[in-house]
Amino acid sequence: MNLNYLFDPAHWNLEDGSIPLLILSHLWYVVLALIIGTIIALPIGLYIGHTGRGSFLAINAGNAGRSLPTLGLLMLMVTLLGLGLTPVLIALTVLVIPPILTSAYAGMRSLDPRVVDAARGMGMRPWQVLTKVELPMALPVLISGFRSAALQVVATATVAAAVGLNGLGRLLIDGLAVNDYSRVLAGAIVVAVLAVLLDLVLALAQRWIVSPGLR
Amino acid sequence: MRTRIAVAGLAVLFSLAACGANDDPLSKDAGGGSSTSSSTVTIGSANFAESELLAEIYAQALEAKKVQVKRQFNIGARELYLKALQDGSIDLLPEYNGALLSALAKGGAPQGVTTPDQVLAELKKVLPSGTEVLEQSAAEDKDTLTVTSDTATKYNLKTIDDLKPVANQLTIGAGPEWQERYQGLKGLKELYGLQFKTFKPLDAGGPLTVNALVKNQIQVGNIFSTDSSIATNKFVVLDDPKNLYLAENIIPLIRSTSNNPTVSGALNAVSAKLTTENLTTYLAKVQVDKQDTAAVAKAFLSENGLS
Numbered sequence: 001m002n003l004n005y006l007f008d009p010a011h012w013n014l015e016d017g018s019i020p021l022l023i024l025s026h027l028w029y030v031v032l033a034l035i036i037g038t039i040i041a042l043p044i045g046l047y048i049g050h051t052g053r054g055s056f057l058a059i060n061a062g063n064a065g066r067s068l069p070t071l072g073l074l075m076l077m078v079t080l081l082g083l084g085l086t087p088v089l090i091a092l093t094v095l096v097i098p099p100i101l102t103s104a105y106a107g108m109r110s111l112d113p114r115v116v117d118a119a120r121g122m123g124m125r126p127w128q129v130l131t132k133v134e135l136p137m138a139l140p141v142l143i144s145g146f147r148s149a150a151l152q153v154v155a156t157a158t159v160a161a162a163v164g165l166n167g168l169g170r171l172l173i174d175g176l177a178v179n180d181y182s183r184v185l186a187g188a189i190v191v192a193v194l195a196v197l198l199d200l201v202l203a204l205a206q207r208w209i210v211s212p213g214l215r
Numbered sequence: 216m217r218t219r220i221a222v223a224g225l226a227v228l229f230s231l232a233a234c235g236a237n238d239d240p241l242s243k244d245a246g247g248g249s250s251t252s253s254s255t256v257t258i259g260s261a262n263f264a265e266s267e268l269l270a271e272i273y274a275q276a277l278e279a280k281k282v283q284v285k286r287q288f289n290i291g292a293r294e295l296y297l298k299a300l301q302d303g304s305i306d307l308l309p310e311y312n313g314a315l316l317s318a319l320a321k322g323g324a325p326q327g328v329t330t331p332d333q334v335l336a337e338l339k340k341v342l343p344s345g346t347e348v349l350e351q352s353a354a355e356d357k358d359t360l361t362v363t364s365d366t367a368t369k370y371n372l373k374t375i376d377d378l379k380p381v382a383n384q385l386t387i388g389a390g391p392e393w394q395e396r397y398q399g400l401k402g403l404k405e406l407y408g409l410q411f412k413t414f415k416p417l418d419a420g421g422p423l424t425v426n427a428l429v430k431n432q433i434q435v436g437n438i439f440s441t442d443s444s445i446a447t448n449k450f451v452v453l454d455d456p457k458n459l460y461l462a463e464n465i466i467p468l469i470r471s472t473s474n475n476p477t478v479s480g481a482l483n484a485v486s487a488k489l490t491t492e493n494l495t496t497y498l499a500k501v502q503v504d505k506q507d508t509a510a511v512a513k514a515f516l517s518e519n520g521l522s
Contacts, residue, residue, distance in 0.1 A: 078423065082430040083415070163423060164388070164415040174416065177392035179294060 005175075006186035017170065019190060025166035026194070029157045032089055034150060037096025042142075045101040049108020049138070050130055058105045065098040070156050078163050088160045095156055096149045103145020107138030136211050143206045147199055154195045158187070168194070255283040256473050259296050259305035262289050264501050264508075265356060265441060265494070269309035269465060271512035272485055279522050280481045293318050301343055306473035307482075312338050312351055313461030315468065319343070323397055329458035331355075335466075342468075349479050351466040352486035354441075354494045358398060358420075358460045360387075360453045361438040363428055367451040374454040375407050378435070382409040388433035390419035399437075402459045411435070441491060443499035465489060481521075488519040 005011060011019050048058045070091050077087030111134060119133040135142075161169030171187025174180075256277060260270035267288050274284045287305050290296040293314070299305045312334045317324040319341040328337050335351055342348065360375055367373075370381045378385070393399030394414060403409040415432075417423040420439040428436040429448055438445060438452075440463075445452060467482045497515050500506045516522040 075423075079426060083417075083423075083427050083432045161416070164417050164427075170391075170416070174391040174394065177390055177416075178395050 002182050003185065003189075005171075005180070005182040006189060011186070017166075019171075019186070022166055022168050022170055023190065023194065026154075026157055026160075026168045026191075029085075029088060029092060029160055029165075029167055030150070030154050030198075033092035033096050033153050033157070034146075036089065037093045037149065037153075038100055038146070040093070041097040041100040042104055045104025046108060046130065046135070049105045050126075050134060052109075055105060055109075058101055062098040062102040065094055065101075068094055070095055071159050071162065074159050074163060083164050085165065088157075088163065088165055091159065092153050092157060096153055099145045099149040099152070100142075103142050103148075104138070107141030107145075108134055110141060111137050137214065139210050140206070140214060143202070143209070147202045147206075150198055150202060151195055154198055155191060158191060255285050256307055256478065257285040257287050257305045258307045259290050259299060260288040260309065261293065261296060262291050265439075265498050266309055268498060268501055268508050268512060269494075271508050272515055273307060273309060273467065273482060275509075275512050275516055276481045276485045276521055277478060279516070280477050282478060282481070297343070300346060300468065300470065303470065307467060307469045307478075310348070310466050310468040311356060311463040312348075312466050313357070313463040315466075316341065316461065317398070324461055326397075329461050331462040331464045334462045334464070345471055347469060347471050347474060349467040349469060349474075350483045350486045351464040352489035354465045354489040354491050355463050356439050356441040356465065356491070356494070357463040359438055359440050359455070360403075361428065361436050361445060361450045362434060362453065363431070364449045364451050365431075366434050372451065372453060374456050375403070375409070375459070376456060378409055378453070379407065382411050385411055385434040386413045386415055386432070387411040387435040387437075388415040388417045388424050388427050389437035391416035392419075393437065398460060406457050406459050441495045441498055443495065443503050446495075446499075447503065465494070484521055485516075488521065493519075 006019075014020060045058065048054045073094060074087055074091040077090050081087050115137070116129060116133060119129045124132065157167050158169030158172055160167040161173045168187050168191050171183050171190070175183030175187060258270050258274050258277075260266040270286070270288055274286055277284050287299075290299055290305070296305065296308060297318070300308060312331065313324065316328070316334055316338045320337065324334070325337060328334055331351060335348075338348065360378070362372055366385075370377070372378060372381075387400075389399060394416065395401070397405075400411070400414060403411075415427065417427060417433075417436075420437055420442060424433070424436045424438060425442075425444045425448065427433045428438075428450065438450065440452065444450070465486070467486065469478070469482075493515070497511050500511045500514075501508055513522065
């Protein structure tokens with residue numbers, strides 16, 4: 001096993017199956033899953049945190065979602081829906097939802113109730129309390145949940161290759177199938193580097209988004 | 216925060232580079248076991264239903280002859296279990312002559328070697344020292360190109376040759392290794408001149424491939440010839456007139472230290488009774504009817520007078 005595959009310039013051109021194109025398709029799955037997962041989980045998490053209702057459901061749904069094996073779910077979805085992007089997105093979205101849901105809930109519950117009370121006392125409407133006080137103050141926790149969702153999904157999106165799609169899993173699965181460990185190693189390194197870079201970008205975004213008073 | 220992450224990233228890279236310095240990760244003692252006492256025969260199998268069924272048949276055939284048997288099934292792919300055989304963790308395995316030859320011979324099976332006898336002769340030249348094969352059975356489980364009956368009627372397909380004018384409209388699905396194997400896309404192109412529209416890397420003749428064929432997401436699939444899904448779904452197996460696929464007769468692979476007349480007698484008797492037809496029937500009992508492997512193996516032996 002060595003780094004030959006990773007550093008072979010032929011694998012960095014823009015032809016089919018090259019590393020840059022696999023990175024792009026990989027990121028495409030990751031971004032789609034994160035967007036869909038956030039659209040689903042964020043409002044539910046905020047609602048539960050804001051009202052305090054249904055927290056039992058949030059915590060348990062979150063934990064149940066975490067324990068679902070992604071590969072098993074993916075195979076089930078492929079059996080039901082056939083090959084394609086949809087089963088992969090469903091499996092990855094299920095992975096994204098729990099951390100975002102629970103962090104939105106936890107972020108909202110961690111607020112000092114006196115601050116919320118003061119906001120109400122100033123005559124803010126519930127919507128204003130949510131968008132101007134609760135949400136900005138919950139952001140650090142919320143973003144850390146989003147970051148852990150992003151890390152998980154960037155590593156797990158490799159399963160897409162198990163059902164004939166692209167993504168960096170192609171390097172792992174094809175490499176294993178033909179005993180090319182140099183290719184497997186290249187896939188593992190690129191996924192790891194991608195995960196670290198993505199987390200760095202999100203850390204910078206967090207710095208930029210979160211109000212200076214909360215740091 | 217930023218530096219911490221960067222440091223963590225570097226640490227990950229270094230540890231990966233460090234494992235890059237080692238050789239093949241599977242070369243380290245896979246089983247970790249030393250060989251068991253010489254009177255016990257440890258039987259292994261690959262990680263798919265047919266291999267386990269055959270291993271169980273071997274086990275019960277040996278037990279009927281009062282040989283002590285230990286079962287070590289579901290080990291994994293050939294790369295793994297061959298290492299376990301060589302280090303003595305297991306003593307006996309059901310194998311396929313063609314696939315074993317392709318795995319052992321440098322650069323794969325020699326071209327032109329396709330019939331069972333040719334394959335066996337070549338195989339005996341390349342077996343690892345300390346191992347031998349017993350008599351091979353008539354039962355074969357080979358790679359096939361398979362289409363649905365609709366596709367076969369639509370394009371009038373009977374052999375792989377018939378695909379030539381239409382291959383550029385068809386998607387083919389198989390294990391990812393097909394992209395680089397001679398017994399895959401390369402051979403199909405060189406021997407039959409086939410250039411498919413796209414290749415979908417799926418599983419080796421498993422449920423993904425079957426499902427994709429049924430849903431017409433691929434039109435041509437690599438299915439193993441004993442797979443009961445061929446009959447269940449009324450698939451059409453295309454003939455291979457140019458013998459791209461090697462013979463794949465089932466053959467016991469055994470460590471020489473475990474081989475004695477009792478053992479070889481029992482296993483050769485099994486091989487004499489195994490045919491592609493009865494293997495397909497009994498495998499369907501496991502795969503379709505979900506019967507217990509041990510019970511199916513027992514039924515096979517008693518119906519063939521071997522128990």
